[in-house]
Amino acid sequence: MRAIQITEFGGPEVLQVSDVPEPVAGDGQVLIKVDRAGINYADTHQVENSYLSKTELPLIPGGEVVGHTEDGRRVVALVGSGGYAEQAVAHAPYAWDVPEGVTDGQALALVLQGTTAWHLLKTSTHLQPGESVLVHAGAGGVGSLAVQLAKLWGAGRVIATASTEEKRKQVLDLGADAAIDGTPEGLKDRILEANGGKPVDIVLEMVGGRTFDESFAALGRFGRLVTFGAASRQSAAPIDSSRLMKGSKTIAGFWLADCFANPQLLGGPLTELFDLTAGGKLRPIVGGEYALSDVASAHEDLRARRTVGKLLLDPTR
Template sequence: MVPRNGDSSVLTVEDVEVPDPGPGEVQVEVAAVGVNFIDVYQREGVYPIETPFVSCSEGAGTVTAVGEGVSGLSVGDRVAWGQGLGAAGTVVNRSVDDLVPVPDGLDLDVAAAAMLQGMTAHYLVTDTYAVGPGTVALVHAAAGGVGQLLVQMVTAKGGRVIATAGSPDKLEIARRLGATATIDYSQVDDLAAAVREANGGAGVDVAYDGVGKATFDASLASLRARGMMVLFGAASGQVPPFDIQRLNRGGSLFLTRPTLGHYIATREELLARARSVLGDLAEGRLHLEVGGRYPLDEAARAYDDLEGRRTTGKLLLIP
């Protein structure tokens, strides 16, 4: 529960009575809840939400009750979701419009871990900038949840990845997943120059930047003429306003600030993305690392670890 805006210390665990599912809803016994930076933005008030509210938008579990008018889902079905508040509970009611089926053979905790970050990586490489053979992509925080998936998806489409991270261990994760060049950004004075050197002196086609303030300038400076800067997060802080003429001077650059909701705007698109990501995980074509599992009453510690960039892979809360 987020009773008021603030840092992780405001988070509380409370006992509440969950009503029967309403029309168009099912009740789900939650197996795992995804921990994401969007939860931080909402808790801090960067994305304003009226308090109090139950945090988290991503989870997976088993249907335990079905509301009026629901078809296509039954008690015992395994489902996952990646949007809408209120996931951080032991039992939740969810609209069937938000739910997707979890394939046989895929653990529920992996499904919970994959929904938001997996579909984010999917739309970034298929729609925001359509990666293809020969594409050179810069991926920041490549050992993080989205970063690891981006490295794999770009590589699977025939692209090359220049990966950045903040330690040798994290860079080794990126190399193992397919990155062709890696850069420890804590050890270089000019990150953009290091990126260009890793690409034979040329700029990259696209920069996938979920770090934000700390890497934004270097990402722009790493692009080729008419390259695309994709700012999809702000782990290091929000990027301040800047002179749009910088895009002109950098070589007619493109800049976009996408968010997942606009790429799953229809039920059909949600199902297509989720089936692609979850199917690849179930079939072993995609690997997802769960970097930490925390009890629900230790949510503050999970977010402190996430915000302190002390983790790799995906973090989960386990009710």
């Protein structure tokens, strides 16, 4: 079958179409004919071996797929790796039926980014009605859903960062109360201005480096910052414990992989997200679709921040 298989670590240039053996489902697994695979920013880290979990070669990237099982179910599944292919194998508890009213692209947007946004707001930061929320990369896969969920769940003011004027307009259309430039220089001041001169209660941060530092500086009393990525590939400055004590601030980390040991930590939120989407209350954004042979361009676009929403990969092209 056709698949993207890498035999060396590197940038988008190592992503090449290969002919590989078809996978075989073992006990407790399901074989899925892949209609679309999801493309995630984490994939760019996995391909260069800079992800939180180390990767072994050869590797077929891609952690999520939507397609049909051998008995005809339409499912969305987390596969760990192997998604950039015509067929993939998933452990049965991590393959969920996609309900009517939810498209393939929407299902892929929800299974990883949606559940991440859900946990960031509910599990990591415990959003309370009326609180202000800063969402970095508000036009991205997680960000575009987090903006909407924060508003649905009663946030008082939602501020989103985005890199271009077009993206800032998009996040305002999704319900953000303010959209600002996410450039690190002067970011703290722009956050405060967007929040009426007040520090924010919650920050969802996935850039790292100076963006993390500026965001923490804009955090109010009893504020919570959760970090769930490092898109800048830079480390933030160390934070002395006294800076946490003054203002009673919290820094948390979140990695969806820590939910994988318990499928219900994914299935429960996903059911809620499916219902919101089918009911028209949540709008997952599908930002682009790429042929399997053009996956390197998808990674280049992701790394250059040229994308919005969820990116899909079509294994038939």
